[in-house]
Amino acid sequence: MMMMVRKSKGLGERHQRILDFIASYQREHKHPPSIREIGEHCDISSTSVVNYYLDQLEKSGHIERDRKISRGMRLTGNTPLGDMLRIPMSGVIQAGEPIPIPSSDFNTFSAEDSIEVAMSLMPAKEKGKDLFALKVQGDSMIDAMINDGDIVILKPAQDARNGEMVAVWLSDRNETTLKYYYKEKEGYRLQPANPTMKPIMLKKTEALEIKGKVVMVIRKVDRYN
Amino acid sequence: MMMMVRKSKGLGERHQRILDFIASYQREHKHPPSIREIGEHCDISSTSVVNYYLDQLEKSGHIERDRKISRGMRLTGNTPLGDMLRIPMSGVIQAGEPIPIPSSDFNTFSAEDSIEVAMSLMPAKEKGKDLFALKVQGDSMIDAMINDGDIVILKPAQDARNGEMVAVWLSDRNETTLKYYYKEKEGYRLQPANPTMKPIMLKKTEALEIKGKVVMVIRKVDRYN
DNA sequence: CTTGACACAGAACAGGCGTTCGAGTATTAT
DNA sequence: ATAATACTCGAACGCCTGTTCTGTGTCAAG
Numbered sequence: 001m002m003m004m005v006r007k008s009k010g011l012g013e014r015h016q017r018i019l020d021f022i023a024s025y026q027r028e029h030k031h032p033p034s035i036r037e038i039g040e041h042c043d044i045s046s047t048s049v050v051n052y053y054l055d056q057l058e059k060s061g062h063i064e065r066d067r068k069i070s071r072g073m074r075l076t077g078n079t080p081l082g083d084m085l086r087i088p089m090s091g092v093i094q095a096g097e098p099i100p101i102p103s104s105d106f107n108t109f110s111a112e113d114s115i116e117v118a119m120s121l122m123p124a125k126e127k128g129k130d131l132f133a134l135k136v137q138g139d140s141m142i143d144a145m146i147n148d149g150d151i152v153i154l155k156p157a158q159d160a161r162n163g164e165m166v167a168v169w170l171s172d173r174n175e176t177t178l179k180y181y182y183k184e185k186e187g188y189r190l191q192p193a194n195p196t197m198k199p200i201m202l203k204k205t206e207a208l209e210i211k212g213k214v215v216m217v218i219r220k221v222d223r224y225n
Numbered sequence: 226m227m228m229m230v231r232k233s234k235g236l237g238e239r240h241q242r243i244l245d246f247i248a249s250y251q252r253e254h255k256h257p258p259s260i261r262e263i264g265e266h267c268d269i270s271s272t273s274v275v276n277y278y279l280d281q282l283e284k285s286g287h288i289e290r291d292r293k294i295s296r297g298m299r300l301t302g303n304t305p306l307g308d309m310l311r312i313p314m315s316g317v318i319q320a321g322e323p324i325p326i327p328s329s330d331f332n333t334f335s336a337e338d339s340i341e342v343a344m345s346l347m348p349a350k351e352k353g354k355d356l357f358a359l360k361v362q363g364d365s366m367i368d369a370m371i372n373d374g375d376i377v378i379l380k381p382a383q384d385a386r387n388g389e390m391v392a393v394w395l396s397d398r399n400e401t402t403l404k405y406y407y408k409e410k411e412g413y414r415l416q417p418a419n420p421t422m423k424p425i426m427l428k429k430t431e432a433l434e435i436k437g438k439v440v441m442v443i444r445k446v447d448r449y450n
Numbered sequence: 451c452t453t454g455a456c457a458c459a460g461a462a463c464a465g466g467c468g469t470t471c472g473a474g475t476a477t478t479a480t
Numbered sequence: 481a482t483a484a485t486a487c488t489c490g491a492a493c494g495c496c497t498g499t500t501c502t503g504t505g506t507c508a509a510g
Contacts, residue, residue, distance in 0.1 A: 123447030222348030
């Protein structure tokens with residue numbers, strides 16, 4: 001005898017669809033949808049069935065419900081709500097270690113290992129969901145004007161345009177660093193953000209792995225030591 | 226002939242009370258109150274009267290309403306919603322100019338001149354509403370690991386404990402700077418965040434005006450120049 | 451085949467809620 | 481005083497919405 005297994009992993013396709021609809025509806029209307037609206041947009045013809053799924057989503061902790069209250073549902077915790085962007089903290093970044101890129105599978109990161117950033121703070125159209133964050137360990141990034149304990153938000157990338165700040169792994173030197181990237185005739189120039197410091201010049205033969213572009217740096221100054 | 230004047234300034238006492246109730250109710254229940262609930266808690270015995278005030282608040286731009294939708298009201302713009310903190314941008318900070326402290330009157334800052342920061346990002350109990358933000362202009366703060374264009378979030382303060390990062394105005398030198406603050410026997414030591422740089426030593430006779438404590442630094446790296 | 455858990459449909463019910471209307475009172479302008 | 485405006489009340493209307501109940505089809509275990 002064995003436990004019943006859900007069709008696909010944790011959530012059925014319909015659960016996911018409802019979840020997505022609630023999110024998009026809320027973004028557009030500023031308030032949650034009604035049960036009937038969910039039914040219409042998710043091809044469910046009966047309110048009781050929607051209710052049925054909503055109950056399951058509540059039990060599994062994906063939403064909260066205020067029974068009896070109209071549209072009294074809301075996405076819980078790990079779903080970015082409103083104008084917030086939730087970014088997974090996928091580890092630390094330091095000079096001597098490679099960059100931990102988050103496993104590209106789904107948003108299965110817990111609320112504890114992530115940070116929230118207001119949409120309005122995000123530059124341009126980086127509102128993509130593939131951003132990730134790293135905590136800086138050590139003073140090795142001071143030439144990038146980044147301190148020990150700072151949080152850097154990155155967008156995964158394998159290449160970059162000139163002038164963009166990138167996180168690179170120099171396998172020949174066993175070194176991770178954050179620099180402005182410039183491709184030149186004879187190789188690459190990695191320019192520190194601090195104008196008083198000199199660039200790293202790389203020949204074309206030296207390996208240079210771009211891991212991501214720096215989108216934002218956040219420093220909490222609560223070290224009341 | 227003259228325009229009708231509202232009883233007290235812009236908003237009547239009852240308008241303010243309704244606004245406050247909506248805010249507190251939303252914080253507690255995660256969704257807006259109904260018209261009847263507003264009536265009960267604001268000592269208004271008729272739903273039509275609540276509706277009457279809600280209409281006015283909508284016209285004056287304090288709330289938005291989704292008519293016909295249950296609890297379809299929301300506080301607009303300058304009211305921080307959910308887990309967001311809205312911080313006024315009160316100007317720029319640069320070496321040669323004093324720090325523009327926001328006029329301490331009410332939260333009458335527009336949405337454009339402010340930034341939003343997630344509560345969860347805020348250190349400790351800085352959730353106070355008296356924070357303000359400044360945009361760094363120029364490279365004069367590089368010794369504080371702060372770049373041109375960075376945003377610093379400050380908490381107003383006139384004094385500081387040792388080790389705290391403060392924004393100070395040195396009137397004798399006509400200089401604004403961000404440094405770690407240490408009081409010593411013979412005066413003050415202002416320590417740059419960049420460990421490779423030397424501190425500023427001040428004698429007790431030199432004027433030192435602490436304007437605020439640095440709470441957070443945010444750097445948007447969207448200069449795809 | 452029977453059983454039972456699961457997914458789904460449809461209808462009916464009851465209460466919540468925004469809206470509207472008629473009417474009364476207070477405040478202020480003319 | 482008179483009229484206009486602001487404010488308040490209570491009740492009724494009707495839609496919107498969550499809930500519940502009955503019934504159907506599927507599929508795997510016993």
